[in-house]
Amino acid sequence: MPQYKAPLRDMKFLMNDVFDYPRHYAGLSSGENATPDIVEAILNECGRFCEEELSPLYQIGDEEGCKLENGEVTTPKGFKEAYNQYVMGGWQGLSAPEEFGGQGLPASMGLFKQEMMGTANWSFAMYPGLSLGAMNTIYLHGSEEQKQTYLVPLTEGRWGGTMCLTEPQCGTDLGQVKTKAEPQKDGSYKLTGTKIFISSGDHDLTENIVHIVLARLPGAPAGTRGISLFIVPKFLPTEDGGVGERNGVNCGSLEKKMGIKASATCVMNFDDATGYLIGPENEGLECMFTFMNTARIGTAIQGVGPAELSYQWALEYAKDRRSMRALSGKKEPDQVADSLIHHADVRRMLLTQKAIAEGGRAMLYYAAKTADHMVEAHTTNDEKAVKKHDDKLGFLTPILKGFLTELGNEAANLGMQVFGGHGYIREHGMEQIARDTRIATLYEGTTGIQALDLLGRKVLLMTQGGAVREFTLKVANFARKHLTNRTLRPMAVELLKLTAQWNLLTVRVMLSARKDRDVVSAAAYDFLMYSGYVSMAYMWLRQAAVATDKLENGGDESEAFYQTKISTAEFYYERLLPRAQSHATSMLSPTRNLMQIEAENLAFTG
Template sequence: MPTYKAPLRDMTFLLNEVFDYPRHYASLKSGADVTPDIVDAVLGECARFCEDVLSPLYRTGDEEGCMLANGEVTTPQGYKEAYRQYVMGGWQGLSAPEDVGGQGLPASMGLFKQEMMGTANWPFSMYPGLSLGAMNTIQLHGSDDQRQTYLVPLTEGRWAGTMCLTESQCGTDLGQVKTKAQPQADGSYKITGTKIFISSGDHDLTENIVHIVLARLPDAPKGTQGISLFIVPKRLPDAQGNAGERNGVTCGGLEKKMGINASATCVMHFDEATGFLIGPENEGLDCMFTFMNTARIGTAIQGVGPAELSYQWALDYAKERRSMRALSGSKEPDQIADSLIHHADVRRMLLTQKAFAEGGRAMLYYAARLADHMVEGYLEGDEEKAATYDDKLGFLTPILKGFLTEMGCEAASLGMQVFGGHGYIREHGMEQIVRDTKIATLYEGTTGIQALDLLGRKVMLMTQGGAVREFTLRISNWARRQVTHKKIRPFAWTLLKLAAQWNVLTVRLMLIARKDRDIISAAAHDFLMFSGYVTMAYMWARMAVVAYDKLENGGDESEAFYRAKIATAEFYFDRLLPRAQAHATSMLSPTRNLMQLDAEDMAFTG
């Protein structure tokens, strides 16, 4: 089975040539000392860890899976040693504040690390990844004592964290949470209830696990307004701050999943477990969702990661595997048949994977700049700055999460298709990528939830179309500056038309919604996908401009790299971007074609 190779050249192309991260970091207090040399050193060392340590465990971890015995979960062979190396490398605290033991680097550096780890071995990366959510929540909403008690061991990686939200009866609708929190005389709470689908809920990688749990106080109002947030450690900290006696938290079962078998997805029981309120009473959702945008960016990585990994493996296979002759004539007459790479339809699949992987990476890195400013605003107590960038990021995150994970699934499926029947066989690894990728369209909110968040909440309710106008103005202003560029002009004109169309579609849907509220739900998926294709087109155009500039001003050893960028941009605009128009047509289709059948009429009649 092939291994993972970190795409460092593509990463540095985006960082240094497309988005000018050196100037961006110079504008941040946390990035003042983050020079290109430091970035290259960090990325290079992380690439080595991912290629040499994590990638070899990807298949073996899937085959072995996690085991539950006597209420304790064990991870696959090799995971504990890999995690030890992860901790020794200081990777957990890369972007954490220095006062809790972190390195204080910008949040985006953590995202670049997560991308490589997630591509090399997504199931492994979920263990430290869940800790980041717990760390962020405690950092912003915990008391001074809570921060001192929990953040240092979490930052060091000695302890891990989870987010315990979902229950069997509620799924995404957290207003139905039933877990109870009973106040105690000493100021603590007794937490009782069961949570499901808890990633990293229990494992043997760390000495303690800190659960961030949603629960209800006895007198809490119904619905989402009556949910509070609690810290519930697996082992209660002792007087010295070490993991002490066992709390009333147990793993009741491991979910039998379609994929990510090496990631422990647990049913967690809280039996009068001691918990500690974090943030104000009945404001648990507000506290938990503070960093939800960054969490969704993290999940969007699982769209880019499998596209990249599947493309790498499919490309190697297409160069080696021989089948038939190219229709335009034999390309390798001295061989029994031509390599798959010479067949146009195989090229279509490979270029689709490449376009989604590299275009998706550009979308992530574009958003990561916003995340840096947002996080810095929160940590500095600058609420206005934090809110401004949170809003900008908030518009993009459902597009990133929803669109990129769907495209990741498509890319993974295409990779398996390149392998043909061999792709369906486990030993080649392609079917594992397909299985592991699907979950990304479901957690942190399904694609439908992301679409409703984008159209119903971010566009219609919160901004009355303002979010679309602001973002499309940015696209239009950029495109207008490129219309004099002869080779970029076709891209620029297309973007100008799409930006205008995006606004028109938004206004039309808002007008229709005045009489037909179902249009919001009926059109949401198509609106999200249209938004994703246009946003990715903007990224590919920006990459093409840089590539043309580099070629016109003297090529170097990267000349082939820049030519490939231009060719992929042309492929995206010619063959993938037209899909946006199908979504534009579909979103304006009347809702009656969805709603005219009664539920009873939709029943199976065999």
């Protein structure tokens, strides 16, 4: 069974050596208390909590799942106790404003925490994760009274939160939302409708649940411009901040899913449920999508987590299990056979996992700095800065979410593959990782939607390619600096070529799209994946550059660590990065090959 070990060594490398978080935090108002000592202590303690409390519940959660009995959802054995510890540790408020009881630390600290928790126990991490979404929405759009009422218990973790968007007829296309909100004399609303796929919609971890709900006011315009946002608490709050009357919102059923079975995915029925408008009428979608970029970094994590967890366990197995002899000669002559780790093809799989986990983590730590700046700009009401950082994040997040979750699936499946037939057997836990991970490319915007957001919106519509030009300029400048180093040169040369190619591809797609609108949708997936491979290549060069520098300056006790970083970077450039070229070719192929078959001719029977 996979036992999580927090990758603290790698995290410290990224924070201290690659991205210089100490200096970054020193420049943030929220960074005042984030001194290196405190940061290290917090991450260590979070790691311990994940290893000792959350990881042991991983498999139990899958076996037991959640239960709906008498209209109430219960979580698997041990979840409530672990959640109580989570609340007592003050973890929910780590990056939340101090005025509502949070610790006021930078947003990035919350993301690092989320990575560890999500890796140790994906399902468990869903509960506090959804609460964060509700907290952000109320913080940004709630009235002063709403903030006072809801943010304190949410920040403590005493109350939980959800985001109620999807309905049976629509997920991606929220303009089709039908749930109705009828205004009442007292200024509140009565909500009626059905929401599906509501993570943490009901559970036994908190004393109240605060639903953030998309619904339509009477006479609202059709489509996306007629949707408003409401707070609908499970129990109406009392004057003194306690829990009062039960509201008309109920879990109708629990979805039976492929994985993340300990995460309660609810059908939620709103039946004249009392709700409170949050933000302006008919601007619910815009409100919902503020901070979406930050939230989506949270889902990008879900590509890194399974790669890390599956790698850790597959590596143990590969060292332990003996089969056949290495092609280059017996490695363990006194044993009946050599360990799997001596077979090149097994190393190919393991290193793919490792390159994805560590390359993806670097992408996350890179983007998290921008998230910090954006939150800082929000706090100081610097709208120009908000826009600047949001634009930057807006370009990175679809790449992170789309690309990393696709690769997370690959990594999880490679972990099963290292186990051979045993990977298919539940007790080893490897197949659970693959099942859990499978949700990541589907929720919070499918890969296709991320791809359209990246290419159609962020790259073409909003910046006419400028987002790519700006990012690649930075990447190319970095690569150029390392052209003279013997170790780094081959990677730097390759990366430079790719930055030029990325711009060229963008221009070519842009020109084609002017003549043929289908080009954007036809090219989007390959453009996303291409962008991901190049971005990850940048992250690997950055890591290799630091490692090379450390080794050249010598005398460090972490020599092996740095050497491995360089070797993994070489693996990435030589064995994974070539895939970018097949995406480049496919991307430019004509839309004809996708669109020319009439729908009724896609299948012939009889």
